[in-house]
Amino acid sequence: MGNPRVRVVRRTLSMARHPRPSEEKPMSTPTKFLLDESRMPRHWYNIMADLPTPPAPPLHPGTLQPVGPDDLAPLFPMELILQEVSTEREIAIPEPVREVFKLWRPSPLVRAHRLEKMLGTPAKIYYKYEGVSPAGSHKPNTAIPQAWYNAQAGIRKLTTETGAGQWGSSLAFAGSLFDIDVQVFQVRVSYDQKPYRRALMETYGATCVASPSNLTNSGRAILAQNPDHPGSLGIAISEAVEIAATNDDTKYALGSVLNHVLMHQTIIGQEALLQLEMAGDDPDVIVGCTGGGSNFAGIAFPFIGQQLRGGGKTKQRRIVAVEPAACPSLTRGKFAYDFGDTAHLTPLTKMHTLGSTFTPPGFHAGGLRYHGMAPLVSHLKELNLIEATAYHQNACFEAGVMFARAEGIVPAPEANHAVKGAIVEALRCKAEGRSEVILFNLCGHGHFDMTAYMSYFAGKLTDQQYDEAELAMALSGLPSIPAGA
Numbered sequence: 001m002g003n004p005r006v007r008v009v010r011r012t013l014s015m016a017r018h019p020r021p022s023e024e025k026p027m028s029t030p031t032k033f034l035l036d037e038s039r040m041p042r043h044w045y046n047i048m049a050d051l052p053t054p055p056a057p058p059l060h061p062g063t064l065q066p067v068g069p070d071d072l073a074p075l076f077p078m079e080l081i082l083q084e085v086s087t088e089r090e091i092a093i094p095e096p097v098r099e100v101f102k103l104w105r106p107s108p109l110v111r112a113h114r115l116e117k118m119l120g121t122p123a124k125i126y127y128k129y130e131g132v133s134p135a136g137s138h139k140p141n142t143a144i145p146q147a148w149y150n151a152q153a154g155i156r157k158l159t160t161e162t163g164a165g166q167w168g169s170s171l172a173f174a175g176s177l178f179d180i181d182v183q184v185f186q187v188r189v190s191y192d193q194k195p196y197r198r199a200l201m202e203t204y205g206a207t208c209v210a211s212p213s214n215l216t217n218s219g220r221a222i223l224a225q226n227p228d229h230p231g232s233l234g235i236a237i238s239e240a241v242e243i244a245a246t247n248d249d250t251k252y253a254l255g256s257v258l259n260h261v262l263m264h265q266t267i268i269g270q271e272a273l274l275q276l277e278m279a280g281d282d283p284d285v286i287v288g289c290t291g292g293g294s295n296f297a298g299i300a301f302p303f304i305g306q307q308l309r310g311g312g313k314t315k316q317r318r319i320v321a322v323e324p325a326a327c328p329s330l331t332r333g334k335f336a337y338d339f340g341d342t343a344h345l346t347p348l349t350k351m352h353t354l355g356s357t358f359t360p361p362g363f364h365a366g367g368l369r370y371h372g373m374a375p376l377v378s379h380l381k382e383l384n385l386i387e388a389t390a391y392h393q394n395a396c397f398e399a400g401v402m403f404a405r406a407e408g409i410v411p412a413p414e415a416n417h418a419v420k421g422a423i424v425e426a427l428r429c430k431a432e433g434r435s436e437v438i439l440f441n442l443c444g445h446g447h448f449d450m451t452a453y454m455s456y457f458a459g460k461l462t463d464q465q466y467d468e469a470e471l472a473m474a475l476s477g478l479p480s481i482p483a484g485a
């Protein structure tokens with residue numbers, strides 16, 4: 001009886017059997033590993049200091065020369081520009097920012113005892129839970145410092161884009177703390193799917209506009225071609241950048257991709273290092289989902305840094321990035337210079353890209369619908385320091401439902417990709433009889449994403465293939481950069 005999707009999930013769950021209460025043995029090891037506020041990291045970790053070779057520099061699209069601080073000044077305050085190009089290993093987290101972080105940080109590290117039992121795996125699974133932040137994900141880890149540095153520079157207006165709505169609500173929250181007006185361009189498909197995310201942004205005092213919109217030249221140009229365009233992160237970035245670049249009193253904030261954004265997220269991995277030390281474990285595998293790469297970098301970079309500094313004496317871990325099969329920049333993209341946005345207003349960065357004009361299908365992990373990958377994450381992939389894999393959305397929702405029924409937390413659709421990746425690793429350990437330690441980043445909760453779960457249960461989610469012809473066209477339009485530029 002009932003609908004087919006629920007039956008599929010039940011069948012999968014019956015293969016990975018939940019122990020009955022009478023069989024449940026008391027857990028002999030702790031479940032939560034909590035750090036005292038006083039142990040919250042005092043600096044961000046900058047992986048640039050430890051890389052064997054530096055990543056290719058961003059280029060000015062006009063001159064094809066490396067961009068300098070002055071090129072970025074219309075968009076960002078100088079402190080953030082300096083962080084973007086810094087090679088210092090540690091950058092101090094300002095005390096007022098740490099004070100705000102204390103509202104939810106340090107975030108818990110949890111041993112997923114019940115998921116381990118359900119899967120029957122000898123692996124130990126740990127997850128770092130970032131859904132405890134006010135906005136429900138890792139995004140406030142960078143929204144708070146970005147808003148603070150802007151406020152310090154006297155900025156009172158910020159524009160940004162949002163895919164899932166997580167970043168938009170995080171910057172809206174940060175703006176409310178530092179008296180900054182925030183205007184968010186939300187990708188049309190997610191604007192329509194998630195009215196409560198919009199309401200949350202408005203609750204924090206921000207304004208939220210569906211993108212493409214009529215407020216910008218880039219939005220109007222796209223609407224002229226297709227009035228029902230579903231939008232994309234690349235288009236929403238163009239709109240937000242255009243407003244900031246054409247208004248002296250307005251700057252722009254980006255929720256992922258850039259070096260300083262990834263660095264702000266390293267507080268996650270630094271805490272996890274301390275918490276795993278408390279647990280007496282060291283991860284063999286680290287898993288994170290990747291949209292623009294920030295939560296993945298946040299959990300992974302501090303561990304990769306340890307390896308890079310260890311000169312081969314530190315444990316070499318596998319670091320696995322999980323991306324959506326419908327927007328697979330790391331696994332199917334080209335490593336090339338490309339624009340970060342659709343209207344070509346940003347500098348050119350060398351990254352794994354599907355082409356800046358590529359519009360991914362409208363699947364439910366809106367935060368992962370981006371054509372490119374962070375240059376630093378792309379560089380690590382080229383150095384073979386990380387692996388990448390891709391899954392379709394139904395497999396990820398199935399993993400998320402399994403996780404919810406074992407651990408109680410309903411993950412965000414983006415985070416379901418990391419859950420799926422962790423479960424695949426745990427089942428591999430079961431097949432190989434290995435008791436490895438798996439750490440994954442549960443980067444956000446899905447409380448505003450229940451429509452997506454309802455579609456999943458109703459069997460209405462399709463595993464959409466991206467259009468191969470569109471991908472080929474988008475890749476053929478990559479800018480040509482002369483060798484040595």
Ligand SMILES: Cc1ncc(COP(=O)(O)O)c(C=O)c1O
Nearest residue numbers: 166256291292293294295367444
């Ligand atoms: C919960 C969640 N996870 C992941 C992402 C993807 O971004 P990133 O790869 O920068 O972590 C988003 C983006 O909006 C998100 O909201």
